[in-house]
Amino acid sequence: MQEAGAIRQRVPLQAVEQPSLHRRRCAHEIGLVDHASRTAQLSAGAAPMENGLQYDPLEAPEPEEWLAIDEAERIHLTQDYHRRARIRLPNEKLHAVFHVVVENQIALGDEMPVQSTVHRLMAEGLDRHEAIHAIASVLAEFMHDLVNNPGSSTESNQAYFAALQRLTAEGWLVP
Numbered sequence: 001m002q003e004a005g006a007i008r009q010r011v012p013l014q015a016v017e018q019p020s021l022h023r024r025r026c027a028h029e030i031g032l033v034d035h036a037s038r039t040a041q042l043s044a045g046a047a048p049m050e051n052g053l054q055y056d057p058l059e060a061p062e063p064e065e066w067l068a069i070d071e072a073e074r075i076h077l078t079q080d081y082h083r084r085a086r087i088r089l090p091n092e093k094l095h096a097v098f099h100v101v102v103e104n105q106i107a108l109g110d111e112m113p114v115q116s117t118v119h120r121l122m123a124e125g126l127d128r129h130e131a132i133h134a135i136a137s138v139l140a141e142f143m144h145d146l147v148n149n150p151g152s153s154t155e156s157n158q159a160y161f162a163a164l165q166r167l168t169a170e171g172w173l174v175p
Contacts, residue, residue, distance in 0.1 A: 055081045057099065057129035063107035074100045098136040105135075117164045124169030134172040138163045 053069065055061065055077035066074070078096035082089060089095045105114035114135060121131035142160045 053077055057081065057132055058127060060106070060128065061103065063109065066103060066107045071100065074103070078103075098139060099132060101139060102132050102135050113161050113164050117167065121167070121169050121172070126169045126172065130172070131169075134167055134169070135164065137172070138167055 053073065055074075057078075069077070075093065075096045078099045079092055082092065082095065102114065105112050106118055109115055117135055118128065118131045121134055122128060126134065138160065142156065142163065145159075146156055
């Protein structure tokens with residue numbers, strides 16, 4: 001019974017060594033934990049839209065091109081990809097927003113440790129889409145903590161970056 005009580009206890013982001021139960025719950029609620037979708041992802045491809053733009057999370061977009069696209073269009077492109085891949089999501093728009101935020105952070109290059117985290121997670125065995133989901137799960141937990149603990153925002157980026165350093169493919173794949 002003591003174990004059940006420990007599950008309910010909130011653990012600050014800084015103290016988390018592996019994906020926490022809270023991160024898993026947040027990730028699941030916005031459709032970031034669905035490892036069975038890999039086949040659907042691969043079969044979706046990246047068909048160009050009428051305007052010639054496309055998005056495929058398995059392929060890194062050119063940073064300058066990605067950042068030049070209007071934010072709403074990036075979200076739309078991401079939603080379109082998931083629809084074509086027939087990936088069912090509990091909240092399609094929120095899922096797409098997290099994808100876009102992570103892609104934006106990747107496009108910033110060395111300004112943030114996100115690009116290097118994607119590369120590291122892929123070297124550990126995740127495909128690029130799974131790596132984006134793993135990072136988005138950390139981001140979701142980070143944002144949840146910011147909303148619920150506004151006083152902790154002074155060093156929030158450092159806590160996020162530290163959590164990204166602790167993130168591993170093995171930790172992400174273990175339920």
